[in-house]
Amino acid sequence: MTHSAPQTGIKRWLYTTNHKDIGSMYLIFSLIMLLIGGTMALLIRSELFQPGLQLMQPEFFNQMTTLHGIIMVFGAIMPAFVGMANWLIPMMVGAPDMALPRINNWSFWLLPFAFGMVLSTLFMEGGAPNFGWTFYAPLSTTYAPPSVTFFIFSVHIMGISSVMGAVNVIATIMNMRAPGMNYMKMPMFVWTWLITAFLLLAVMPVLAGVVTMMLMDIHFATSFFDAAGGGDPVMFQHIFWFFGHPEVYIMILPAFGIVSHIIPTFARKKLFGYHSMVIATSSIAFLSFIVWAHHMFTVGMPLVGELFFMYSTMLIAVPTGVKVFNWVATMLRGSMTFETPMLFSIAFVVLFTIGGLSGLMLAIAPADFQYHDTYFVVAHFHYVLVPGALFSIIAGVYFWIPKWTGVMYNEAMGKFHFWVSFVGVNLTFFPMHFIGLAGMPRRIPDYALQFADFNMVATIGAFLFGFSQLIFVYNIIQCMRQRGIPASPQVWEGAEGLEWTVDSPAPYHTFQIPPTIK
Amino acid sequence: MQINEPIKNRIETSLLIKLVAFPCLMFGFGFLLIPLYDVFCDITGLNGKFDLSIKQQKVAQQSALSNTAVSASSHQVTLQFTTASDQPNVWQFQPAESQLTVTTGRQYQTAFHLKNPTGQAMEFTSIPSISPGLANEYLIKTECFCFQKQILQPGEEVEMPLIFQLRNDIPKEFAKLTLAYRIYAQPFYEPLK
Amino acid sequence: MDSVFKHFALKCQPSHLIPFALLLFSSLSHSEWGLNMTTSATAIGREIHGLHMTIFYVCVAIAVVVFGIMLYSIIRHRKSLGAVAKPFHESTLVEIIWTAIPLLILVAMAIPATKTLVAMYDTETSDIDIKVTGYQWKWRYQYLNTGIKDSDNAEQIDFFSTLTTSQDQMNGLEVKSEHYLLEVDNALVIPINKKVRFLFTAQDVIHSWWVPDLAVKKDAVPGFINESWTKVEQVGIYRGQCAELCGQGHGYMPIVVKAVTEEDYKIWLASQQQAQQNANQVETLSMDQLMEQGKAGYDKNCAACHQVSGLGIPPVFPALKDSPIALGDIQLHNDIVINGKPGTAMAAFGEQLTPTELAAIITYERNAWGNDTGDSIQPAEIVSFKQAQGE
DSSP: OOOSSOOOSHHHHHHOOOHHHHHHHHHHHHHHHHHHHHHHHHHHHHHTTSSSOOSSOHHHHHHHHHHHHHIIIIIIIHHHHHHHHHHHHHHHHTOSSOSOHHHHHHHHHHHHHHHHHHHHGGGSTTOSOOSTTTTOTTTTTTTOOTTHHHHHHHHHHHHHHHHHHHHHHHHHHHHOOOTTOOGGGSOHHHHHHHHHHHHHHHHHHHHHHHHHHHHHHHHSOOOSSOGGGTOOHHHHHHHHHHHHHHHHHHTTHHHHHHHHHHHHHHHTSOOTTHHHHHHHHHHHHHHGGGOGGGGOTTSOOOHHHHHHHHHHHHHTHHHHHHHHHHHHHHHTTOOBOOOHHHHHHHHHHHHHHHHHHHHHHHHSHHHHHHHTTBHHHHHHHHHHIIIIIIHHHHHHHHHHHHHHHSBOOOHHHHHHHHHHHHHHHHHHHHHHHHHHHHTOBSSOSSOOGGGHHHHHHHHHHHHHHHHHHHHHHHHHHHHHTTOSOBOOSSOSTTOOSGGGGSOSSOOSSOOSSOOOOO | OOTTSOHHHHSOHHHHHHHHHHHHHHHHHHHHHHHHHHHHHHHHOGGGOOOOSHHHHHHHHOOOOTTOSOOTTOOEEEEEEEEEESSSSTTOOEESOSEEEEETTOEEEEEEEEEOOSSSOEEEEEEEEEESGGGGGGEEEEEEGGGSOEEEOTTOEEEEEEEEEEOTTSOTTOOEEEEEEEEEEEEOOOOOO | OHHHHHHHHHHOOGGGGHHHHHHHHHTTTOGGGTSSOOOOSBHHHHHHHHHHHHHHHHHHHHHHHHHHHHHHHHHHSBGGGTOOOOOOOOOHHHHHHHHHHHHHHHHHHHHHHHHHHHHHTOOOOOSEEEEEEEETTEEEEEEETSSOBOTTSOBSOEEEEOBOOOHHHHTTSSOOOTTTTSOBSSOEEEETTSOEEEEEEESSSOEEEEEGGGTEEEEEOBTOOEEEEEOBOSOEEEEEEEOSOOSTTGGGOOEEEEEEOHHHHHHHHHHHHHHHHHHTOOOOOOHHHHHHHHHHHHHHHTHHHHOTTSOOBTTTBOOOTTOHHHHSOHHHHHHHHHHOOTTSSOOOOTTTSOHHHHHHHHHHHHHGGGTOOOOOOOHHHHHHHHHHTTO
16 A cells, blocks of 8 residues: 555554664664663662672672663664664665565564563562573573573564564665666665674574573473583583674674765765775674684683684684774875764774774683683673764764754764763773773672772763763754754765765655666 | 565565575574584583493494503503582492593493482482593493483492593593593482383 | 853864873783783793783784874864865775785784693693582582592592671671682682692582682583693782672682692691591580571571571572571471572582581571570581481
């Protein structure tokens, strides 16, 4: 049934098959989850402000760290990238919508249900999952609270959502590009999402497999991970990280894509090395399958195994470095201006690189024996995820929100948001390198006195960073309420791509007749 | 193409089929990782994991293995035994000898003590583990109480045998090995006739 | 409001952060400031520290070059300075160069890393073997093949090492001690200059034994054993923590290793033999003695879950004050403390505490917080209880 304007009221959002509507829902959902996960982070950091137990019992602290991880990974970062994929991929390839619009709707609506279930576990007897977002067995099987079953169920639901979304993305990109847009003319965001979608298809089912095995161990007397029945807890780790490592690349490849749009726009210069960027992204995706056991260097692997995973992990630094060099080469001899999206993108390059370099240090297996399960690891992954993935999402929102809403965000407020976030994020996570090296383990609610000073600094940074996101929320709401300078179709002087050829805000249906690409 | 065209005109159906089949296959792959993991552990000795199946017993029964006679290439290895159990050591599960100096190629017999002091018949599963794990392939167990569950009646006390030998080609770097057994106890009920 | 933001936005430059960053980096190699990894008391630990510093400097160099170029570009290639974009956007040669150079750097790094890893897998025969078992939430140490056995033919030197920091310190009611959260009742004692081999396993969930100064970290997996080794060069006390999330007490199961001279180690071994014999001796204790020792034992072993107040955290950790078990049948009370309650977090303390400790704690639980049963349990009764079970 064709219609030119959307329905009104709640029905519009429940039944929409429009990629723009669905994209908006994903983005708003992920923002809410970011604030919830962020609140949990602030609770954690509050407890860690000083040595001693002030606010919560260790049991509850473990629930907070677990839920914080699950919500941020599966509820904030991944849905935000899916939301951007929904909004942008059809427009960028000149398609009228995603390939499977009704499945698209269902993919979204599964998420509030899954996360409602996850959050409800806080109120169940025995409490929420408390075994870390990496849920190693047997802590997550034999020794888990009853809510683990709901955790497993919600992971299955999230997985189905992700897999369907990935099918949709691939089908759209492979089938619905406008005539003349061959693969090597596709924008980088589309490329990175194409590769990410294949990663999702490959590893989300393995996650589904491992949680199903957990379910069977817990309820159906199997012994996948129980030595007593001939099983092996270490096998859990192998299967989990076979999913887990590609998962972290799933969380960063779209970020690479976003930044590859923003930097050329504000440098007024084409992205340097397009071909090389495509090859590098593909190499990263391929290599991501053969590095998983670098999360397990202390588990008791034989020497040959440790060496293999050390070498493969070090190798993955090469294509990643190539991408960083290409962004820098894009900036060089450009004509740069520093609007908010560019500020966040430059910060992404710098701070993600710091995270990547600490990752390289972690790859050195002998040294990793001293880093593993300490705050050094926490510092590493927060650098790549917060000033990495999250900054790229924020950059992307600032960059494209004039296209989505038709209204420019408040630039001065955006810059202020940037600087406070930049200071906050570094104040929070940089000291974690030190306390990790000094010997503080992960996932502890209380710590020895020598770690006190930097923990205090980290907590202050966390509050600064956390509350500054409210400035961002306010700015977004103002745009949604049409309070701001109207945006032109082009919006940014240096912007290139099909999405900038349509009006701002983009019409409800775009490219109903495909454009011809030269 | 238009968004309101039927799907089969818009999308290559064969692509869709492939895209749906792939995750299903990957789900199966997750479960395939279990036997694959066993093979991997067998080859690498990860976790000192043993294959407690028929294969191990068959290998043990083929005692005419070229590397298992005392010869010029035999050398000495220190072998330690240690035990663990899942409750206060009510079961008195201990090795008769906690350390042996073993010559490769020669067959040895040792024993493990186990007692069921409760008033209920108990079934014991023993899980072996060796360190360093890679030494696993050089240890041949001709007979081990760990091959099957042991059932002890109330008050029963047994000396459970372990008959083993180390292959001559065990690398010299494996000079000291530790073989650990962990028992898990369950009440045993006679199957209904 | 807007002008505040504008003012802020115009004033802050990335270059203002450079002096701060340099200051930070320059001080990073001094471990006594709590900024860096320990320089270690073992040769392997020093090798690891060296590797760590090398890869760190390599990373700093890469960062300085890359960020330096970026900074230069940010300053010079601005539209506001009139810069015009030069439209180059590819160069196969450059791509090859900046793929090859990092690859070479990595190969150079992999060589010393491989060498150190191989050294960590050293299999030279050890002088001493110690089995380390992770429990929720404490460590158990059993010295293997010391030649000292008890009547059950079990290894004689077999003890638990539990955190001794008080609940009052954790709750801010008492000043925190110097080794807050890093102090135990029974430290692991080893001699210097001898290779000590550790065998790791766990009773329940995965734990991980880590002592930074020894550069030893190995996961303790339930049902399986892992091994590692150390050779400490300096006398001293080295502290570490559990490094794998294992439940609510994960942050409360530290490790203390006392490295002593060989002569002191021999003396300690002999005293352990004596101590193990003494622990199993039973004497009659007065009510006051039982209550005093019981309170100390309760605070150390039970209060983490059941709380100093005895109120617990129901329903997961039941209250002992006014509890039917503490007020009811003594044998049932003994049973739950000694054998635990399978399927719950209540561990079996029978093999972790001596009969004297058990008797005192049970007595305390039956009389504290107004429970006032007047019951007292003698250590001999605990011994009989265990024997009746078949110990």
